[in-house]
Structure formats: structure tokens, C-alpha cells
Amino acid sequence: MKEDKSQPIFTVKVYHGYGHKNNLVVFGHVLTGKPIKHRNYTKNRWGNILHLFKLFFVKPVAGARVQLLWKQQQCFSTTEKDGFYKFEWESFSTAEAGWHTVTVNMLNTDGSIAAAGSGKVFVPHVTQFAFISDIDDTVLVSYSATSGKRIKELFTKNPHTRKAFNDVVNHYHLLSVTHTTVDVPNPFFYVSSSEWNLYDDLVEFFKHNKLPEGAFLLSGMKKWHQLLKTGKTKHEGKLIRVVRILEAFPQQRFVLMGDNSQSDPDIYAAIANKYPNRIEAIYIRNIKLKHAATTEAILAGITNKNIYTFLFDTNEQAIRHSRTIGLIN
Numbered sequence: 001m002k003e004d005k006s007q008p009i010f011t012v013k014v015y016h017g018y019g020h021k022n023n024l025v026v027f028g029h030v031l032t033g034k035p036i037k038h039r040n041y042t043k044n045r046w047g048n049i050l051h052l053f054k055l056f057f058v059k060p061v062a063g064a065r066v067q068l069l070w071k072q073q074q075c076f077s078t079t080e081k082d083g084f085y086k087f088e089w090e091s092f093s094t095a096e097a098g099w100h101t102v103t104v105n106m107l108n109t110d111g112s113i114a115a116a117g118s119g120k121v122f123v124p125h126v127t128q129f130a131f132i133s134d135i136d137d138t139v140l141v142s143y144s145a146t147s148g149k150r151i152k153e154l155f156t157k158n159p160h161t162r163k164a165f166n167d168v169v170n171h172y173h174l175l176s177v178t179h180t181t182v183d184v185p186n187p188f189f190y191v192s193s194s195e196w197n198l199y200d201d202l203v204e205f206f207k208h209n210k211l212p213e214g215a216f217l218l219s220g221m222k223k224w225h226q227l228l229k230t231g232k233t234k235h236e237g238k239l240i241r242v243v244r245i246l247e248a249f250p251q252q253r254f255v256l257m258g259d260n261s262q263s264d265p266d267i268y269a270a271i272a273n274k275y276p277n278r279i280e281a282i283y284i285r286n287i288k289l290k291h292a293a294t295t296e297a298i299l300a301g302i303t304n305k306n307i308y309t310f311l312f313d314t315n316e317q318a319i320r321h322s323r324t325i326g327l328i329n
Helices: 045-056 147-156 168-176 196-208 224-229 236-248 264-274 289-300 315-324
Strands: 010-014 017-020 023-032 065-070 073-078 084-089 098-107 113-123 129-133 188-195 215-219 253-259 279-285 308-312
Touching: 010 098, 017 236, 023 065, 023 098, 023 113, 045 147, 045 196, 065 084, 073 084, 129 168, 129 236, 168 315, 188 196, 188 236, 196 215, 215 236, 236 253, 236 264, 253 264, 264 279, 264 289, 279 289, 279 315, 289 308, 308 315
Parallel strands: 010 113, 017 113, 129 188, 129 253, 188 215, 253 279, 279 308
Antiparallel strands: 010 023, 017 023, 023 084, 065 073, 065 098, 098 113
8 A cells, every 4th residue: 555645744752651550651752754764773974973863853743632542541632842742640540560551642633543652651669769860971971071072972873882881781780670679670760961852862772781771851852953962951951850750759769870070969969958868879970080079079068968979980889889888789
């Protein structure tokens, strides 16, 4: 059957969501055009550059009516100016711990389905630890503080050729099963100033490196002419996203993980002072050696002295510290 080229084609992107029975959240974008095809991950720089530009040549669909299907429920919403949508709902049936599939449909004016996408929502066990981690220069080598290196890394490499820091995969896997079982791992939330344009590449990077699966909370989409400013979103938005996670899981104790290349120490210290009884520990990778003393001073200023803080150079050091404080059993 031939494709009807007279009809517009849309893509419904559904990002990993999270929550519990009384408060589930999932979000995504509706875009004009076909989904970007999966590609072969090679070391060809021009291929990588072309792929990156495709991710930023986006045409959001504003005002689209979208429908969420969850078990026997359905919810409705409308996309914002940048094509972004968000669903927040209460499950009528038990939402057991683990990953659950959801479907989001874009609807035509007559209620028929114009496009569909599927995604997953993670429900953690209420007794578990939870981990909130930055991505760039915390997990993924990104050179965020050096514009030239950052742009070169982003433009010329792909999810299979970019590097994770030594032992970060081991550290995160140990944390994912600490004080729980392999079948119900501790939840991870990856919060970054990187844009939603990079979502699929980040998911592929985490999958390729066998990092714990988790929900990603990124920054607003950018257009191609803003590509050189990627990762430069104001960091106030990052603080808000972390707060939303904490408020969504009032029973959980959190560990915050970041680096000192940008604003993580200030953001995490502010979070620790706002929620002094919810934070178990804060880990900061010492990316900028000249910021070490300032970072230590920021962490020392946290009011609750029972919160463990650790500025580390390598994940090997961080693993030893996690064992010392009983965070890894």
C-alpha cells in the first residue's frame, strides 16, 4: 500500500516517566515528520555531524490534542508552543513496583488517531533509596566547562564512541541494587541541562554502556540555529526538576550526584537545606580542580551535618566512600 504523501506525518515521542499509584507523570513531544531512523554508529565524523543537525531540525506541533492510555484509563492534554506535553494522573488500579508501558496518541479533530508513541513509567518500591544524577561530566565525558572541547565532543562523536568515566558504571550498578534486590532496583533519575533533542542519543549511550535504566529530565528543545548553545540552559530549571522528583516520592531518601564544572554544588546544597531529612549523601566529581576549595566550602555550608558529602576525583574513590558509609552493602 502506497504512502499518502498528501497527509502530514507526525511523530509522538514519549519519554520515560515515573511515579507511584497516586501520582504518575509522563511527558514527551509531538513533532512534524517521521521519526529519525536508527543508524549505524561509526567513527565517521561527517555522519555524526549530519545526525546531530537532524536532531535539531525539529518542527514542534503546538496545540495538538494528545491522549494517554494507561491500563483501563485515559487522560487528555494539549501540547505547548514547543510541542511539549505532560500527563500527571492517579492510577485507579494498583501500580506495582517496576516498569509499566504507556501509549500516547495524537488525535485528529474528529478524535481519530493521527500518530502514536509508546513509553515506560517507573514505579519504585517505597522503601528504596533513590538516586538523582547529572549526566554531562558526571557520567558522560563532556568537557562542559570548555566550549571548544564540548562542541567537538558533541559534533564528532556518537552514543557508541563517547566515553563514560572509569568505574562510573560499576559504581552506579552497585548503588542500583544496594539494600534491595536485582529484580526491583533502586530508581535513578538523570537530570541534565542538555536538551530533549538529545534524548534518544542519551538513552542509547546509557544502554550501550549498561548503565542503570532510569527516567531522564532534560531541558527544552532547541532549534538548529541554537545548536552551539546546547547544554547552556539556565540551571534554575535543573533545581526545579530535582525538587519535583523529591516531592513526587515523599517516602524516599535521595543521593545526589554531580560535578563542579558548573552549578551542581550550589543546586544540591540548596536542595539539602530545603529538604534536610530527605538527602542521604551528595557526591561531586572534581572536574574543575581550581574549584575544589570553593566546592568544599559550599558542601560544608549544608545545615544538616548528618548528610554525607564527598568531593572525588575517581569513581573508585566514590565506591570506597559509599562502602564506608553503608550506602553500598
